[in-house]
Amino acid sequence: MKKILVANRGEIAIRVMKSAKKMGIKTVAVYSTADRNTLHVRYADEAICIGGAPSNESYLLGSKIIKLAKELGVDGIHPGYGFLSENADFAEEVEQNNMTFIGPGSKAIRIMGSKLEAKAAVKKYDIPMVPGIDKAITDVEKAKVVAKEVGFPILIKASAGGGGKGMRVVEKESDLESQMNLAIGEATSAFGDGSVFIEKYVSAPRHIEIQVLADTHGNVIHLFERECSIQRRHQKVVEEAPSCVLSPALRDEMGKAAVLVAKSCDYVGAGTVEFLIDDQHNFYFLEMNTRLQVEHPVTELITGVDLVELQIQIARGEVLPMKQEDLTITGHALELRVYAEDPLNNFLPSVGHLDVYKLPVGEGIRVDNGFEEGTDIPIYYDPMLSKLITYGKTREEAIQLMISAIDDYKVEGVETTLPFGTFVCKHESFRSGNFNTHFVKDYYKPEDLEATFKEEAKIAAMIAVKQYIEDQKTLRLPIQ
Template sequence: MKKVLIANRGEIAVRVIKSCKKLGIKTVAVYSEADRDALHVKFADEAVCIGPPPSKDSYLNGDKIIEVAKDLAVDAIHPGYGFLSENADFAKKVVDNNLVFIGPTPAAITTMGSKLAAKEAVSQYDIPLVPGTENAIDDIGKAKEIANSIGYPILIKASAGGGGKGMRIVENPNDFESQMDRAVSEAKSAFGDGSVFIEKYIQSPRHIEIQVLADSHGNVIHLGERECSIQRRHQKVVEEAPSTFVTKKIREEMGQAAVNVAKSCNYTGAGTVEFLMDENKNFYFLEMNTRLQVEHPITELVTGLDLVELQIKIAQEEVLPLSQDDIQLNGHAIELRVYAEDPYDSFLPSIGKLNTYKIPEGKNIRVDNGIEEGQTVPIYYDPMLAKLITYGDTRAMAISLMKQAISMYNVDGVSTTLSFGLFVMEHAAFLSGDYSTNFVANYFTKDAIDKHEEMERFVATFVARHHHQLEIKKLKLPKTV
């Protein structure tokens, strides 16, 4: 493999380019007109504009991307995450055009892209599933009967869904029909598929995921878990590895379950198997993401592995260079997704020019960054600017370093989730490890925000006065006659 095209943008495109350079592989960036001056365009060996700013006219234009790849004699395409990364039709077109798709087979993407098909695939293994329907629902009356038998609250989910779209929690039987209609409508709008199914709603769950690697020679291993329970709008904001909630025994059981999920669809490449855990530490298969995850850096830090490098080697049909016994988890890592969002205004996107943008540096501080000072945050794409990751020998050290790194991060021009990250790092529930996916709903309230802001102002004033007093003591006053 001599040349790879990265069919993505932002920090993940930059991240893939770095691993390609390490392997001596040339890179091709594609970009929209809105990203003409983006970092990934500057870092790649070659760059080609593929269309106007809207995603459908650029980053989702698979035919154009393949055309560019062929024109520039590219060997393989890395899809990153989002956009076309889990599009089976695109993966098939890549392969049909004699290019390597750095990811799983189109068949595996298709199977795991449907939550119902995924459930059917894993049924051959003893993998715990959340109680619910096995097939898509189209009969409202029958659906209500099933919901009553499962017991409320229940969750209506889009079969082809993701990112919280096409998902409705129903706590009262009287709300079932209206919520069902909304879920179907949203699923059709977001995915072109209105199929939905019902599951028992697990209250206050932990969201735990297992990183897996599988080669084309039948070897499948897992790299331990990541805790992804701190979310807004069903999307992750803070992740850590390993989880404070997962015991060694559960890690082994969940890891084997994840390996079996990968085997059930003949998976190849890097993928993530997601589980929900209830308060009694029972875990249930949720879904498999057939791509690299946003939060992969924390696994890299605790394992010492380069997942993008391994993706590329697997795509070159190499044998995995390590076995399950080789995997050791060392230390603790935490990731904060730095979004251009206002956490004090329901995490709404904050669009504007980055008048100041300085990222923190230091030992055990990693920033996977996709933007630079002077650029404008585009309105067309996901508002994530970067990922801030810290590592420590212990969880307490990783948290302490994260707080320092947040204070060193300097952004002016847009609101960001940095302040929310600090709120999390200082909250008793997070510090104790006793938190769930309801963290934002339970703790990030207006009163809590106001108190946190007041405390920040008090600390800032105290520190300023302390420094002022130290400076006064340093002054040498002239002697009087």
């Protein structure tokens, strides 16, 4: 493999290219008209425009990307995450055009892309699953029957998608019909498929995922867990590895379950198996993400491996260079997704111009970044600017370093999730490890963050006044 096209943008495009360049592989960037002057375009060896600013006119044009890749003599295509990364038709078309898709086969993507098919695939391995119906429905009356069997509260989930869309918690039967119709409508709008399924709602769960790797020679390993319970709108904001609630025995049990999930769909490459853990530390299979995850850096830091490099090696047909017993956890890593969002206004996107943009540096600090000072944040894509990752010998060290790194991260022109990251890291619930996916709902109030801003501004003003008074007392000798 001598040349790879990265069918993505921003920080993940640069992240993939870094590993490719380290391996002596040439890189090709694709970009929309809105991204003409971005970092990932300049970082690549070659770059080509694929269309207009909206993603459906550029980054989602799979056939056009493949056509251009062939013209440029590309050997493999890495999809990153988002966009076409979990599109089975795209993966299949890449292979049909005699290029390598750096990811799983289309069969695995299709199976794990449907929550119900995924559940059916892993059922034969006796992997724990949340009680519920094992087929999609759209009929409200049937849903009422199922809900009574499962028992309230229940969770209605879209069969075809994720990201919190088409998802509703129903506490009592009288709310079922309205919530069912809302879920079906949202799922139809987001995924073109209104079918949903019903399962028992696990109250106050933790969201734990296991990183897996599988080669084309039948070897499957796991690289331990990531804790992903700090979320807003069912989407992760802060992740860490390892989780502070998993015992060695539970970690081993969940790791083995994740390997079986990968085997159930003949998985190849890097993937992530997601689980819910209840307050009794029972775990339940949730879904499998058939791609590289946003939060993969924390796994890289605690294991010392380069997941993108391993993806490429696997795609080239190589045998995994390590066995399960070779892997150990060293230290602790924390990641904050730095979104251009306003944490004081329900985390709504904050588009604008990066008047000031300076990244923190130092030992134990890593920033996977996609922007630079003086550029605009486009409205067309996910508002993530970068990922701020810290690593320490202990969890406490990683948390303290994150607080310092956030202080050194200077952004002006847009609002970001950096202050929210500080809020999380300083909160007793997070520091003690006693938290779950309801952290934001239970503890976060925008007015508390606003009060913190005002207090910090007051302290800064007092320091400035004090310094001014001291300066006035200083004897200034005339220049000779």
